[in-house]
Amino acid sequence: MESLRERKKERTRQAIADAAISMFLARGFEQVSTADVAASVEVSKPTLFRYFPTKEDLVVHRFADHIGEHARVVRARAGGERPLAALHRHFREGLARREPVTGLCDEPAVLAFHRLVFETPSLASRVADIGLQDVGSLAAAFAEAVPGASAARPRLLAVQVIAVHLALARANWARLADGRPAADVHDEAAAEAADAFALLGDGASGSGF
Known part of the structure; x- marks a missing residue:
């Protein structure tokens, strides 16, 4: 029953x-x-x-499955793989699979859903809030991965990773919304992601992340 x-x-x-x-x-x-x-x-x-x-929950509940995903990627990474490298790899693989969460999915229903989210201020704000829910879990995963890190550094880096992920996804969606097919955008999106994670890596240089 x-x-x-x-x-x-x-x-x-x-x-x-x-x-x-x-x-x-x-x-x-x-x-x-x-x-x-x-x-x-x-x-x-x-x-x-x-x-x-x-x-807003009527819409953004679709993002619930991704809460905690960044922390899971860091914890499940292969031995010897740095946390930022694992996160970059995961995003790159998502681009190749056309995962909606990367913004690089040109299925009409997904494009329309992303337009609804990104062009409605209250929904875009809630998505950003959901991202912030990931900061704590990702910071904890970073701290576990690099035990000698200062107390503040894992959280500060987690905030940057979440913000970068959202910015990349939104930029990818904008390209598709302009009428470009995902296949044509993929290499550009992958290069932008590589640059973004390189910048994160430069900022965390020497800290083990």
Whole structure:
């Protein structure tokens, strides 16, 4: 019974989110109210807010799977591989796979979703906030990787890594939004990522990161 109940809750949650994103894409985030979304799936507003505490959560929940990803990459790196090198490799591999989180995915649905996020100030702000949630876990992973680092350095570097990742993803999406196919943008995106991680590495030179 508990399993059935949980599956029903997940179906309801997914139905609410799918309806919301569809409506936001069609009419704009500001033009659709939470009452509109609730009515479209025949649930009450209190029910909607039990699943999604804010209107922005109806969209940005799609990023939840990536929370903690940077720290996982650092902890799972091969022996001898430096943390920044592992993060660069992971981003580079994401570009090759056209992972949406890298911004280099030209599937129409993904492009439209990224346009909704990046061109809606409150959503872009929430995505940045989600990135900040990763700072603590990444800083902890950095501190484990380089035990002799000063107390402040792992956190300062983590902030920079998260900011760089978001900036790279947004730049990649902007290129695709201009009509360029991902295949044509890939080499440029990879070179920009290499430059970004080189800059991070220069800043952390001699510290073991």
